[in-house]
Amino acid sequence: MDLQSIKNRFGIIGNSPALNHALNTAVQVAATDLTVLINGESGVGKEVFSQIIHALSARKHNPFIAVNCGAIPEGTIDSELFGHEKGSFTGAVDARKGYFETVSGGTIFLDEIGEMPLGTQARLLRVLESGEFIRVGSSKVLKTDVRVIAATNKELLEFTQNNKFREDLYYRLNTVPIRVPALRDRKEDIPLLFRKFTVDFAERYKTAPVNLEEDAKNLLITYPFPGNVRELKNIAEQISVLSTNKRITAKELSPFLPERSFNRLPVLAHPTGAAASHDFSNEREILYKLFFDMKRDVTELKKMFLEVLQNNGGSVQMPGNFFTDAMMQEHKPLEVHAPVNNAASVQPVILNNNDVIHEHVEVEESLNIMDKEKELIIKALKKHKGKRRDAALDLGISERTLYRKLKEYDIEDL
Numbered sequence: 001m002d003l004q005s006i007k008n009r010f011g012i013i014g015n016s017p018a019l020n021h022a023l024n025t026a027v028q029v030a031a032t033d034l035t036v037l038i039n040g041e042s043g044v045g046k047e048v049f050s051q052i053i054h055a056l057s058a059r060k061h062n063p064f065i066a067v068n069c070g071a072i073p074e075g076t077i078d079s080e081l082f083g084h085e086k087g088s089f090t091g092a093v094d095a096r097k098g099y100f101e102t103v104s105g106g107t108i109f110l111d112e113i114g115e116m117p118l119g120t121q122a123r124l125l126r127v128l129e130s131g132e133f134i135r136v137g138s139s140k141v142l143k144t145d146v147r148v149i150a151a152t153n154k155e156l157l158e159f160t161q162n163n164k165f166r167e168d169l170y171y172r173l174n175t176v177p178i179r180v181p182a183l184r185d186r187k188e189d190i191p192l193l194f195r196k197f198t199v200d201f202a203e204r205y206k207t208a209p210v211n212l213e214e215d216a217k218n219l220l221i222t223y224p225f226p227g228n229v230r231e232l233k234n235i236a237e238q239i240s241v242l243s244t245n246k247r248i249t250a251k252e253l254s255p256f257l258p259e260r261s262f263n264r265l266p267v268l269a270h271p272t273g274a275a276a277s278h279d280f281s282n283e284r285e286i287l288y289k290l291f292f293d294m295k296r297d298v299t300e301l302k303k304m305f306l307e308v309l310q311n312n313g314g315s316v317q318m319p320g321n322f323f324t325d326a327m328m329q330e331h332k333p334l335e336v337h338a339p340v341n342n343a344a345s346v347q348p349v350i351l352n353n354n355d356v357i358h359e360h361v362e363v364e365e366s367l368n369i370m371d372k373e374k375e376l377i378i379k380a381l382k383k384h385k386g387k388r389r390d391a392a393l394d395l396g397i398s399e400r401t402l403y404r405k406l407k408e409y410d411i412e413d414l
Helices: 003-010 017-030 046-055 077-082 118-130 156-161 167-173 187-205 214-222 228-242 250-256 283-311 325-330 369-383 388-395 399-409
Strands: 036-039 064-068 107-111 132-134 141-143 147-152 176-179 349-351 355-357
Touching (some): 017 046, 036 046, 046 147, 077 118
Parallel strands (some): 064 107
């Protein structure tokens, strides 16, 4: 089957090189049983590619099911995919087969695979490597013969570096990658798609199809379409329904193109290492982190200042504007106690021959949120003798969250 026939069969509009390359890859891999990972932004039509691969494969007469991993609650996704036994959890009144069992012999499309929980990822890896799985609440190993096609709008390789996605699963899924281009990367296809959508909506709503003037066409092509084909279809439907003029100019088109505002606020730069993978869940944590970093900077400056004092015998001449004018005007004696070899002795810092400064300087303990969190987790585990459930209850978090934190901070069982 040639490429144009496939486009006609599945309603694909466009002739851009990037789109044709993705389609050619899908056609070539369809005849095999290889796992495929489809990459692309939301709204580019990733599910259509999974349907093409299944329809052109030897499994085409067997079941095909599409599962959105991001739409299934974390607590039930294992049951949905692998099934469960009666009484395995609250509400499990009967045994139930999962998708991997019911679709055996066919194809399963796992959309938004990046949203899959880590525990479910481990189960999926076992299916891909051996075809084996276990129902929730069971110890019996079952077999399945399912081809897996996954899709994501995330950069899974970056997720693996942040321990949000299993690296071994990523490379197992990425046997054959297919990247579906964004609509802004195939601008030549935008007028064709818009025309197809407006004709379809004209037939549905029993009206004449709208046409774009040249300036309106240029405006449409230059729009970035963050929602991709889905957004273009939405705009075409709005114009078909709301526009009284069937010849659309750029001025008439503009109100239908949403104004996009971009966040230009500064972003905190994360250091490398373990702290780099820490995600701040809200603005309050970001502010706390910023304040604690500032306090550490002040502490470092104090330490450097004291080192200078020690190197100068505990006394140093300073310019008159070192302190604020208000402090100098009040002539209040301030003292700095610089640590010296004899802990009982205190050597003052002389300023401008008249003012004596004494200030007790203490190097503060670390106020880093992650350090404190790790310390509390270790204390809770020691307090409850390594019992995770009791430690999690004491900490006010779920046992699953505690397990993730143990992995994140590399804390061994106590």
